[in-house]
Amino acid sequence: MDLHELWSQIQVWARELGLSQIGVSGIDLSSAEPGLLAWLEAGFHGSMDYMVKHGLKRARPAELVPGTVRVITVRMDYLPENTPSDWLRREFARSLHAGEAVVSVYARGRDYHKVLRSRLQKLQDRIAEATGPFGHRVFTDSAPLLEAELASRSGLGWRGKHTLVLSREAGSMFFLGELFIDFALPETPATSAHCGQCTACMDLCPTQAIVGPYKLDARRCISYLTIEHAGPIDEALRPQIGNRIYGCDDCQLACPWNKFAQPSTVPDWQTREGLAGWGIATLLGWDEVEFLRRTAGSAIRRIGHARWLRNLALGAGNALASGRISAADRLALRQALQAHATHPDPVVQEQVAWSLARA
Structure with missing residues (x-):
């Protein structure tokens, strides 16, 4: 041929x-x-x-x-x-709901x-x-x-x-x-760049991880911190992470080109129960068995239950300090954190203690 x-x-x-x-x-x-x-x-x-x-x-x-x-x-x-036509607005709004656990869209x-x-x-x-x-x-x-x-x-x-x-x-x-x-198909041509003078992604990044155009410092990136990084998260960055408990979409949500993002008909991308719109306190209640069951076949499973708890505990601490949750939610978050106060993982223990101190 x-x-x-x-x-x-x-x-x-x-x-x-x-x-x-x-x-x-x-x-x-x-x-x-x-x-x-x-x-x-x-x-x-x-x-x-x-x-x-x-x-x-x-x-x-x-x-x-x-x-x-x-x-x-x-x-x-x-x-x-x-995905609704106003999905960008809805996703932006999630970060304002302090008690909600926000999972990056791709991982749902x-x-x-x-x-x-x-x-x-x-x-x-x-x-x-x-x-x-x-x-x-x-x-x-x-x-x-x-x-x-x-x-x-x-x-x-x-x-x-x-x-x-x-x-x-x-x-x-x-x-x-x-x-x-190992055979030479004809190469397809590159396309031109269309970012122009826009810096929306750089301006909105919560931790200022985009240190210059086309330069990302992963050590400040919320996706890196909540997924790749295994130890305690830098205390200076914790408040900026907000309620993002797995990944971060903010630089993408800020980008004007994502108004053209295309929904897919592939059923695998449908959102799983528990990974969008659920409260941090509820997810802190998942024991390891529940976590493994809920995340079977999901990219989230690879971070393990302890790192999942670390991220949730951080989000809980930020919610408690936000002043944007009800008294009932405040109580639920404190109780959920206290349940992990003696967790065998020292990173989880430290994060829980930090978060309880923010209340």
């Missing part, structure tokens, strides 16, 4: 598999290496030591998977199908690693049926790889000032995935 014809067919298969957009990138990412090294040298990776361990391999796909010639890049929108459904990987593997199978066996490898945020760089080079969007990939058609509310291949 002619490679241009094959590419046209691959796009059809991708749509049939629920993938929102695909592109093709080359593998020479050498121009991105200085920026990666500077980011690491600044310590912006925080405790993510694996970022240093893999180093420049992230910018060298052919070292990661020998024989790689091209990378098929994939965008998969994740807003739930029933099924674990995207599993969903996107499965669909990419099915796409690989269809390509193999048409071409015969070929060298390949599927990734979904699962390898040392400059995903955003590949996505922007292949035309899925451009790198926003918050460092996420932005699309004129879909904002930034989407997942990225990659299929490494």
